[in-house]
Amino acid sequence: MDLTRYLTKKKRIIEEALDKYLPPASRRPTTLHQAIRYSIFTGGKRIRPILTLASAEAVGGRPEVALRVACAIELIHTYSLIHDDLPAMDDDDLRRGKPATHKAFGEAIAVLVGDALLTEAFRLIATEGPRVKIKAETLLKIIGDIAAACGSLGMVGGQVVDIESTGLKLKPSKLEYLHLHKTADLIRVSVTSGGRLGGGTSGQLSALSGYGKAVGLAFQITDDIQDSDTQQDKEKKATYPGILGLDRSKRRVAELTQQAVSSLQGFDEKADPLREIARYIGTRKQ
Amino acid sequence: MDLTRYLTKKKRIIEEALDKYLPPASRRPTTLHQAIRYSIFTGGKRIRPILTLASAEAVGGRPEVALRVACAIELIHTYSLIHDDLPAMDDDDLRRGKPATHKAFGEAIAVLVGDALLTEAFRLIATEGPRVKIKAETLLKIIGDIAAACGSLGMVGGQVVDIESTGLKLKPSKLEYLHLHKTADLIRVSVTSGGRLGGGTSGQLSALSGYGKAVGLAFQITDDIQDSDTQQDKEKKATYPGILGLDRSKRRVAELTQQAVSSLQGFDEKADPLREIARYIGTRKQ
Numbered sequence: 412m413d414l415t416r417y418l419t420k421k422k423r424i425i426e427e428a429l430d431k432y433l434p435p436a437s438r439r440p441t442t443l444h445q446a447i448r449y450s451i452f453t454g455g456k457r458i459r460p461i462l463t464l465a466s467a468e469a470v471g472g473r474p475e476v477a478l479r480v481a482c483a484i485e486l487i488h489t490y491s492l493i494h495d496d497l498p499a500m501d502d503d504d505l506r507r508g509k510p511a512t513h514k515a516f517g518e519a520i521a522v523l524v525g526d527a528l529l530t531e532a533f534r535l536i537a538t539e540g541p542r543v544k545i546k547a548e549t550l551l552k553i554i555g556d557i558a559a560a561c562g563s564l565g566m567v568g569g570q571v572v573d574i575e576s577t578g579l580k581l582k583p584s585k586l587e588y589l590h591l592h593k594t595a596d597l598i599r600v601s602v603t604s605g606g607r608l609g610g611g612t613s614g615q616l617s618a619l620s621g622y623g624k625a626v627g628l629a630f631q632i633t634d635d636i637q638d639s640d641t642q643q644d645k646e647k648k649a650t651y652p653g654i655l656g657l658d659r660s661k662r663r664v665a666e667l668t669q670q671a672v673s674s675l676q677g678f679d680e681k682a683d684p685l686r687e688i689a690r691y692i693g694t695r696k697q
Numbered sequence: 698m699d700l701t702r703y704l705t706k707k708k709r710i711i712e713e714a715l716d717k718y719l720p721p722a723s724r725r726p727t728t729l730h731q732a733i734r735y736s737i738f739t740g741g742k743r744i745r746p747i748l749t750l751a752s753a754e755a756v757g758g759r760p761e762v763a764l765r766v767a768c769a770i771e772l773i774h775t776y777s778l779i780h781d782d783l784p785a786m787d788d789d790d791l792r793r794g795k796p797a798t799h800k801a802f803g804e805a806i807a808v809l810v811g812d813a814l815l816t817e818a819f820r821l822i823a824t825e826g827p828r829v830k831i832k833a834e835t836l837l838k839i840i841g842d843i844a845a846a847c848g849s850l851g852m853v854g855g856q857v858v859d860i861e862s863t864g865l866k867l868k869p870s871k872l873e874y875l876h877l878h879k880t881a882d883l884i885r886v887s888v889t890s891g892g893r894l895g896g897g898t899s900g901q902l903s904a905l906s907g908y909g910k911a912v913g914l915a916f917q918i919t920d921d922i923q924d925s926d927t928q929q930d931k932e933k934k935a936t937y938p939g940i941l942g943l944d945r946s947k948r949r950v951a952e953l954t955q956q957a958v959s960s961l962q963g964f965d966e967k968a969d970p971l972r973e974i975a976r977y978i979g980t981r982k983q
Binding site for chain 2: 434438439440442443444447490494497499500517518519520522523525526527529530531533534536537538546547548550551552554555558559561562563564567568570571572574575
């Protein structure tokens with residue numbers, strides 16, 4: 412399969428849907444809606460929502476059934492970046508080469524854009540249109556899963572540990588805990604939500620969960636490896652290359668990629684996009 | 698009826714439930730869970746969740762069916778206070794006489810406590826226990842309603858207008874728009890969610906919505922009147938007394954209280970707590 416073509420096509424579908432779901436920039440309060448659109452449409456690979464669509468397909472579902480939840484997950488990912496970039500947090504002025512939301516619109520608006528995106532994500536899932544017939548129980552389960560993955564025991568918890576670990580030398584086990592929650596939890600739930608919407612069996616959902624966790628960790632380590640090239644945050648942030656060294660980090664990514672692909676051994680060729688995405692995450696820019 | 702006794706009893710029920718639903722302070726990351734509990738248990742009248750329970754009762758439901766959603770609403774209210782108090786926003790060092798979350802735990806943790814509480818609110822509703830038999834469709838509708846009331850077209854939108862209006866002389870219509878979204882939307886949805894959980898008819902829900910909107914606006918104006926006594930924010934924030942003067946503000950509260958009580962004319966004595974709460978809000982500390 413041609414992964415680049417697949418990713419490009421899905422990215423377009425997701426961005427068209429995001430454009431449709433978000434209030435227009437002309438809607439009051441206009442500053443807020445302009446800042447929301449600025450933050451959402453600054454590029455980005457849309458890897459999480461693509462994983463949601465690909466997981467729905469992997470279990471034999473139509474990707475359309477997962478589109479709204481996929482977009483909700485991208486809203487949550489974007490909110491987390493906006494809040495992470497705040498001066499009180501990582502204090503990053505740039506995001507994907509453009510001024511971060513707090514630089515472009517001020518800190519107060521950046522906090523509120525994040526709050527609005529997180530809220531809007533749950534509204535999107537809860538108001539799934541009647542065109543896509545999904546049981547209310549399924550949507551409720553997905554909301555519960557996503558909220559658990561993103562709350563104080565998930566993504567937000569991981570971010571707290573990340574902040575508290577800055578400047579400290581972490582044990583590898585604590586570093587894995589940090590990345591598991593800060594990054595892998597949202598990626599894992601992107602995958603399992605897609606599988607659930609596509610009608611996956613509990614065995615398939617469990618396999619997808621293993622896949623998502625492995626891909627999520629590999630994704631964070633690859634990010635750390637790339638950052639170690641640019642030396643960004645090298646001294647202060649807890650990273651795999653900083654703690655385990657570059658070679659062991661790369662070996663860990665290879666192991667996790669293998670693990671992700673193995674998780675899908677019971678799946679047919681409809682899971683090929685997931686397999687290719689795992690390999691892509693394991694090798695990008697290295 | 699004895700309103701003070703009613704409020705005290707409901708407050709205790711809500712605080713016991715919050716204590717049960719929230720992760721213990723000993724749970725990792727402990728800083729985060731300590732800060733969450735610090736922020737939630739600093740007093741507060743719990744008026745929003747009490748309105749949720751009282752609305753379930755008003756339509757003939759058991760208040761227990763609304764307890765989890767009531768607590769979720771209190772988490773959302775608390776998150777909004779924590780983010781509003783941030784230095785980049787209203788920059789308030791004290792909340793209910795104690796250091797605000799950002800003073801007690803730092804700005805980064807305060808942002809993340811707010812994020813965690815908002816996320817946890819939706820998890821609470823989505824994972825409603827099996828003991829309370831509520832249809833998944835009802836819970837999904839409530840999640841959609843709450844998210845709509847709290848997002849960019851609701852509470853967050855109101856907060857943006859509030860920030861943008863600081864130092865400006867607003868027209869009364871724009872001031873009402875601001876308060877409708879910043880304050881009344883969450884109060885209204887606290888009421889309608891309780892009514893929905895209690896099994897209210899669509900006519901009853903519509904009446905409760907009118908009640909909630911009126912009470913919500915009255916609540917904000919009363920707050921402004923109290924603040925005008927202490928002179929806090931008088932010069933810079935857009936308030937009713939600042940724009941309409943104290944007498945007209947008090948008349949507006951009386952009108953809204955009357956309107957709230959009239960909305961309930963089709964309800965029997967089970968709605969007495971709602972009636973009394975409207976009168977209490979209209980007269981507190983004036």
